[in-house]
Amino acid sequence: MIRSKCRNLDRRIVVGIGDDAAVIKTSPHRLGVLTTDALIETVHFNLDYFSFYQLGWRSLAANLSDVAAMGGKPIASLVTLGLNNRVSVEEVLEFYQGMLALAEKFNCSIAGGDIVRSPQELVVSISVLGEVEPKKIAKRSGAKIGDLICVTGALGEAQVGLELLLRRRKNKRFKFPVHLTRKHLVPLPRLAESSFLTSNFEISSMIDISDGLASDLYHICEESKTGARIFADQIPLGPRAIYGARLLEKDPLQFALYGGEEYELLFTLSPSQAKRAIFRAKFKITPIGEVASSREGIFLHKKGRQQRLLPKGYTHF
Amino acid sequence: MIRSKCRNLDRRIVVGIGDDAAVIKTSPHRLGVLTTDALIETVHFNLDYFSFYQLGWRSLAANLSDVAAMGGKPIASLVTLGLNNRVSVEEVLEFYQGMLALAEKFNCSIAGGDIVRSPQELVVSISVLGEVEPKKIAKRSGAKIGDLICVTGALGEAQVGLELLLRRRKNKRFKFPVHLTRKHLVPLPRLAESSFLTSNFEISSMIDISDGLASDLYHICEESKTGARIFADQIPLGPRAIYGARLLEKDPLQFALYGGEEYELLFTLSPSQAKRAIFRAKFKITPIGEVASSREGIFLHKKGRQQRLLPKGYTHF
Numbered sequence: 064m065i066r067s068k069c070r071n072l073d074r075r076i077v078v079g080i081g082d083d084a085a086v087i088k089t090s091p092h093r094l095g096v097l098t099t100d101a102l103i104e105t106v107h108f109n110l111d112y113f114s115f116y117q118l119g120w121r122s123l124a125a126n127l128s129d130v131a132a133m134g135g136k137p138i139a140s141l142v143t144l145g146l147n148n149r150v151s152v153e154e155v156l157e158f159y160q161g162m163l164a165l166a167e168k169f170n171c172s173i174a175g176g177d178i179v180r181s182p183q184e185l186v187v188s189i190s191v192l193g194e195v196e197p198k199k200i201a202k203r204s205g206a207k208i209g210d211l212i213c214v215t216g217a218l219g220e221a222q223v224g225l226e227l228l229l230r231r232r233k234n235k236r237f238k239f240p241v242h243l244t245r246k247h248l249v250p251l252p253r254l255a256e257s258s259f260l261t262s263n264f265e266i267s268s269m270i271d272i273s274d275g276l277a278s279d280l281y282h283i284c285e286e287s288k289t290g291a292r293i294f295a296d297q298i299p300l301g302p303r304a305i306y307g308a309r310l311l312e313k314d315p316l317q318f319a320l321y322g323g324e325e326y327e328l329l330f331t332l333s334p335s336q337a338k339r340a341i342f343r344a345k346f347k348i349t350p351i352g353e354v355a356s357s358r359e360g361i362f363l364h365k366k367g368r369q370q371r372l373l374p375k376g377y378t379h380f
Numbered sequence: 381m382i383r384s385k386c387r388n389l390d391r392r393i394v395v396g397i398g399d400d401a402a403v404i405k406t407s408p409h410r411l412g413v414l415t416t417d418a419l420i421e422t423v424h425f426n427l428d429y430f431s432f433y434q435l436g437w438r439s440l441a442a443n444l445s446d447v448a449a450m451g452g453k454p455i456a457s458l459v460t461l462g463l464n465n466r467v468s469v470e471e472v473l474e475f476y477q478g479m480l481a482l483a484e485k486f487n488c489s490i491a492g493g494d495i496v497r498s499p500q501e502l503v504v505s506i507s508v509l510g511e512v513e514p515k516k517i518a519k520r521s522g523a524k525i526g527d528l529i530c531v532t533g534a535l536g537e538a539q540v541g542l543e544l545l546l547r548r549r550k551n552k553r554f555k556f557p558v559h560l561t562r563k564h565l566v567p568l569p570r571l572a573e574s575s576f577l578t579s580n581f582e583i584s585s586m587i588d589i590s591d592g593l594a595s596d597l598y599h600i601c602e603e604s605k606t607g608a609r610i611f612a613d614q615i616p617l618g619p620r621a622i623y624g625a626r627l628l629e630k631d632p633l634q635f636a637l638y639g640g641e642e643y644e645l646l647f648t649l650s651p652s653q654a655k656r657a658i659f660r661a662k663f664k665i666t667p668i669g670e671v672a673s674s675r676e677g678i679f680l681h682k683k684g685r686q687q688r689l690l691p692k693g694y695t696h697f
Contacts, residue, residue, distance in 0.1 A: 076456060076489045085492040087455055089412055090406065090407045093406055093407045097491060098458070099416075099459075099492075100494065105499055138406070141402060145420050145423075173396075175396060175402040176397070177416065179419075179423065179424070181420050182423065184501075186498075186503055190414070190507035192404060192406075192509060
């Protein structure tokens with residue numbers, strides 16, 4: 064409903080509402096990528112297991128991941144903090160340090176922003192402006208029947224980190240190696256991977272896994288008007304996801320399917336292109352399924368059986 | 381401290397932290413303007429006197445005013461809403477309607493955004509991408525000794541609107557004509573005025589009055605390393621400010637000096653340029669003082685006396 068109201072006012076909006084980021088024609092041969100993300104304390108993070116440094120890093124990472132999902136490169140970001148009076152100046156500086164550490168890795172400037180008062184929850188709102196070459200734009204729509212569905216890296220590690228932190232919050236004696244939480248606390252957006260993929264291959268659709276593999280696959284299928292077949296035993300489970308799931312006595316596959324804030328890329332391309340990409344890439348690409356007709360729906364094939372994949376996020380406990 | 385940490389990473393940042401908006405080189409001959417603003421319920425607005433339509437309008441207006449202050453034109457905006465469960469779908473649509481009504485006036489697209497959950501206060505975070513021609517950039521720095529200090533429109537009307545609404549909140553029987561609150565509830569950013577000024581004249585510095593005339597004059601003087609002399613009897617008091625101040629039994633000059641969210645432009649230019657601008661403009665431009673040396677400080681001249689102008693906002697009651 065909102066989407067139809069926000070019909071684009073001029074032709075400069077190349078990609079509008081309904082994708083990871085907006086793409087805007089800033090000059091005849093240049094396209095800007097614009098994305099924004101708000102994080103609210105208790106909803107998106109808790110300060111009892113997030114340091115301010117990690118929070119700064121993570122807040123920017125979510126935005127850079129959206130830029131990566133469009134095939135873009137970041138240029139500059141603005142950050143607005145809504146602070147209550149429990150936050151100290153040192154903590155704010157720590158937040159900026161974390162954000163800058165990530166920004167510098169990807170040559171993204173912190174170009175401005177604002178600090179306002181927030182009576183209750185801490186609020187972080189970040190906007191990033193990037194750029195994308197017209198031929199590199201990777202939208203959610205564009206997946207074609209027969210394309211392979213691939214992911215970068217390994218899955219389940221972000222969710223396992225969150226689960227371990229939540230478990231320890233309930234039970235202070237619960238112990239685990241700290242590195243298992245890294246992908247939740249300080250994720251790395253896949254900008255280099257996105258650039259490699261969109262520069263060298265015909266990526267028919269792409270999204271970053273922020274809601275969870277199942278949900279984000281739904282976004283691609285919805286925008287591309289297709290279905291999908293995913294093969295459970297092909298989903299690359301991260302070693303930390305397997306280790307952490309054992310500690311938690313849970314199934315790592317559930318983390319991989321439904322865990323959010325993974326920030327890996329989920330994308331589709333033709334089988335021949337996929338073969339070449341896997342051969343040439345210096346990072347891990349795993350085909351996990353194939354694009355089917357929309358009539359077929361979205362299914363997970365597991366041990367010879369198939370079950371409808373639901374676009375839900377991970378449900379705690 | 382934060383500013384020094386956020387040293388610009390590359391040469392594409394033309395104006396960084398410390399101005400109304402960031403200016404970024406998006407291509408050799410194009411400059412992007414990027415600005416963001418967060419509004420938090422109870423801190424920046426109250427829903428007992430703001431309709432959702434007005435809130436949508438006002439939230440975007442603050443950002444468009446920042447674009448105007450840089451001499452730019454808006455292209456597209458992204459909006460993130462943090463909603464608690466008291467907000468209905470109809471109210472969200474009403475918010476978008478208000479935002480769109482203003483966006484359409486200035487040819488600004490709503491290109492995307494996000495809706496997240498906020499446990500307590502409603503949060504609105506808007507980012508706007510615009511563009512500015514290199515020769516039209518109006519920074520806060522650049523005011524020169526001897527320049528005239530001018531404002532667009534009339535002052536005090538935004539603050540008077542807020543004061544009337546706050547008085548009625550305390551005393552339900554307090555009555556006033558609704559139009560007196562318009563400039564607080566649905567302000568019009570001065571984009572056309574900014575474009576006229578920056579296209580035709582050498583504007584040495586410019587800012588939008590969002591913190592209040594006194595505070596924003598301080599921002600200009602600080603960034604330009606100057607002082608200022610302001611003449612109280614030259615400050616253009618809006619008729620609504622005078623009328624409303626009478627109802628409130630207050631001094632309209634205080635509203636004009638310290639009232640925030642006025643969204644008029646405060647700018648400096650040489651006396652000869654000012655003369656031409658006032659002659660040619662189809663809107664009201666009023667010289668209210670002159671740029672002095674920084675050693676001289678920032679003073680208000682009133683009835684033959686001079687007093688130090690303090691960079692404070694309006695203090696209620």
